Amino acid sequence: MTRTVAEKRALFRQLHTESCFVLPNPWDVGSARFLETLGFKALATTSSGFAWSRGHSDGALAREQILAHLRELVAATDLPVNADFESGFATDPQGVAQSVRMAIDTGVAGLSIEDSTGDPDRPLYDIEFAVARLRAARAAIDQEGGETLLVGRAENFFQGRPDLDDTIARLKAYSEAGADCLYAPGIRTREQIAAVVAAVAPKPVNLLVGSTSELTLQDIAALGVRRLSVGGALARAAWGGFMRAARALEQGRFDGFADAASGVELNALFR
Known part of the structure; x- marks a missing residue:
């Protein structure tokens, strides 16, 4: 099946009305295609994972590089793609609108806008x-047809401001401003998750699980979360394996290759 952009966007919106789904985060074409083979229903980009693959820190890439990356991933998979669109690559609302129109043109099914400033003295x-x-x-x-899903992100917990009340106030305001889905990366406890879900209901909530967690997917779904993403965790896992193998190699050891994927399997996957 080859879905049109409109079909991908319609499917993505439909997923948010159903049970909790996992939205894994590839960082390049190969990882996106592999995730598609596993049966995931949608994908999301990761600004950190892509930046590391280009030899940069998270947030250091220019808008043009991100837009090119979005086009590449959208073209590489039949799944809807949600864009980690950072802070919209602009400060003022007019600049954000311009960036969003450019992102829509890449064919993404959804995009998120953060409320972080990049200024450590005034992070939000x-x-x-x-x-x-x-x-x-x-x-x-809306001017482009309204099909692309908008995610409002409150970055409090990621920016050293773990104030749940302010986080919820922001998410409720973003919901009223037109966000279709709400996201507070960094919340972890059952109490925090339940409070966020209740505050913005009936709109869906995205939960980030970027490390090992006591909560299972079933637990998270029971708390009312509609979608779960992993941010840069898959990219970090890949980097972890590479770094361990490379450090062992520098010491004259080859045991770092023990868990390496088969070249035959990879060639078959991408044939």
């Missing part, structure tokens, strides 16, 4: 200004 935008940025993103999507 004031809520009123963050809302104006989300409204601009919403208007840009």
Whole structure:
């Protein structure tokens, strides 16, 4: 099957009305195609994973590089792709709207806009200004047909501001500003997750699970989460294997290759 962009977007929206689904994060074409073979229903990009693959830190790539990456991944898979679109590659609402229109043109089925500033002294935008940025993103999507799903992200826990009340206030404001799905990366406990889900209901919530967790997927679904992503965790896992093997090799050992994928399997996968 070869889905059109419109079909991918419709499927992606439908997934958010059903039970909890896993949205894994590939960082290149090969990882995207492999994840598709496993039966996942949609994919999401990872700004960190892609940046590391280009030899940069997270957040250091230019908008043009991210847009090219989005086009490449959308073309590589028949699955809907949600874009980790960072802070919209602009400060002012007009700039965010321009960036969002460019992202829509790549064919992504959804995109997220963060409220982080990149300034360690003032890591989060004031809520009123963050809302104006989300409204601009919403208007840009609506002007392009409204099919692309908008995710509003409250970055409190990622930016050293683990204030659950402020996080919830931001998510509720982003929901009212037109976000279709809400996301607070960094929340981990049952109590935090349940509070966020209840605060923005009936809109869906994305949960990040980027490390080992006591919660199972069944637990997370029971808390009312509609989608689960892993951010850069798969890329970090790949880097972990590579770094262990490379360090062993530097010491004259080859045991780092013990768990290496088969070249025959990889060639068959990408044939």
